[in-house]
Amino acid sequence: MEFVDRIINCMDCGGDFVFTAGEQLFFFDKQFKNDPKRCKPCKAKRTSMPSKEGAAAVAGPLRTETRTNCSACNVETTVPFKPTQGRPVLCRLCFQQRKSPMSEAAEIPQQAQA
Numbered sequence: 001m002e003f004v005d006r007i008i009n010c011m012d013c014g015g016d017f018v019f020t021a022g023e024q025l026f027f028f029d030k031q032f033k034n035d036p037k038r039c040k041p042c043k044a045k046r047t048s049m050p051s052k053e054g055a056a057a058v059a060g061p062l063r064t065e066t067r068t069n070c071s072a073c074n075v076e077t078t079v080p081f082k083p084t085q086g087r088p089v090l091c092r093l094c095f096q097q098r099k100s101p102m103s104e105a106a107e108i109p110q111q112a113q114a
Contacts, residue, residue, distance in 0.1 A: 001028065008035060012042040070094055 003021035010017055017039035027035070038046065065078050071088035083089045090098065 003028070006035075008037075010039040010042055011037045012046070013039065015039060072098075 003024040005021055006019045006024070007016050008019050009015075019035060023036075036043070064082055065080060066082050067076065067078050068083055068089050069075065070077050070091035072090055072094040075091050077089075077091035079089055
C-alpha cells in the first residue's frame with residue numbers, strides 16, 4: 001500500500017496541516033482507524049490543558065471519607081472507606097499498635113538466623 005501526503009483541515013483552529021506519508025504508515029502499522037483531526041500545535045495545547053475528565057482520570061476515583069468512632073479507644077476518627085456493620089473500625093494509632101506485634105513476630109526468626 002502506497003501512502004501520499006494529504007492536507008487535512010484542523011477542527012480546532014481551522015488551518016490546514018499535512019498528514020505525511022510517514023505518519024500515515026505509522027497510523028496503518030498501529031491499526032488506527034481514524035485520521036488525525038488536529039494539527040500538532042492544537043493537539044499539544046489540548047493535551048497540556050487540564051480538563052475535568054482528564055484530572056479525574058489522573059487522580060483516580062474519589063475516596064469516601066467517613067467519620068466514625070474507633071472500636072478500641074472510642075476516639076472520633078476519619079477512615080477512607082465506608083464501615084460495614086459487625087467489623088471493628090480502628091483509628092490510626094490503634095491500627096498501628098495492633099499491626100506492630102505481627103511485624104515484630106516476623107522479625108524474630110530473621111534475628112535468630114543471624
